[in-house]
Amino acid sequence: MGKKAGEESRQLRKGRAAVAAQGGRAARWPVIAGVVIIVGLVVTIVFTVVRSATTDTTAHPAASGPVMPPSGAAAGAMLLGQADAPVKLEVYADYMCPYCGRFERANGAEIAGLVGDGTARLHLYPLAFLDDMSNGTRYSTRAANAAATVYDRAPDKLLPFNNLLYEHQPAEQSSGLSDNQIADLARQAGVPPPVVDAFDNATFEPWVAQSTQAAFAAGLEGTPTVKINGQVFEGDLYTVGPLTQAISAAAK
């Protein structure tokens, strides 16, 4: 121990002697430069924190009000397609759920095709149980309300809008898309401006909350969940093909 400690201080002394030999002045410049960089970084960090704390802090209080379903909706679902279609296709999804995004990317076009050609009647449940993942901005609820508003007043634009929402899906623990970004996507999908303006009324938020509760009370475990004629589809939801085949089989 004693010998080792001596060795250490010998090393230390050697180093100090080397610094002293340089006159100390050469060694001071890097320190000054370093301190300047450190101060610059601290200022930048504080600036960034303050800026991110002050932007996008629109209040998003939970909506309270009468439960009003969008017209055409039934039992918490938005119905699309011909009423006499042979297959009842139920999709439970939350716009914040990354796997719902993967599901939409794989099957969105296929589902639109099957609904369009009269094979399936889509029951789309816009759920909002992942509100806690958007840092207080309740992205799931805001997106679901926007979708319900589009369904209420421009139902033929729902699937394109739904697709765009998932294409631009925010990451978990981000603040989600802002209300303006959601409105931009709706306009891109061809939703008429008066309908887009109605997003802010949050008319369907109580309905979304109620149907979310009802879905989980009825035994739903997570999203995405897909049912074909009432049976949970157990196949691969994330590649193109298996779901389409199962729906086509159920249609025969």
Add this chain to the structure above:
Amino acid sequence: MPSILARFRNLRHADAWIYGTMLFSACLSLLASFVLSIDAVRLAANPNVSLSCNLNAVVSCGTVAQSWQAQLFGFPNAFLGLIAEPVVITIAVASLAGVRFPRGFMFAAQVVYTLGVIFAYWLLYQAMVNIGALCPWCLLVTVSTTLVFATLTHVNIRDDNLYLPRPAQQAAARFIDADLDVIVMTIWLLVLALVIVTRYGTALFG
């Protein structure tokens, strides 16, 4: 004033401070690895839940844990922390008690831990750029691994354990004696903080 500064510098190069910091950081890293390992085991036990957002998913739907990067070697990365950090803790505790490890041993520890740090930063990059999700425990691993690396490097340069050519060893010793390593580490951690704040700022403070 100079005497306070001198005392501060003596403390900084003392075993108690270096190995104490190493011990603390390694314990943090072990804790984070432990939490992440439990998550990974739970995820593996529930394959039905693993590809959906469950009602009980509080913090995230587990996209980071689901990624291929999370199991680069075929098992959860966090297991590596469970293997490596207890070794660091042992080194730190033994050294605090006065044990001196052979040069080759400390050199090997430096090599392995350097690989670990590189891996930790590769994972951070993957999580931020390719996965896009926040994983608080993973961030704790990154920070604590950096601190362990800094203390290990500090002590190995101080004790000349790295088999460096003489001029390089002397330059490194001068570097540390001029306290430039503190400045480099401060800048390193601040850059890390800046990157995180820039990327997740609105999520964290918005």
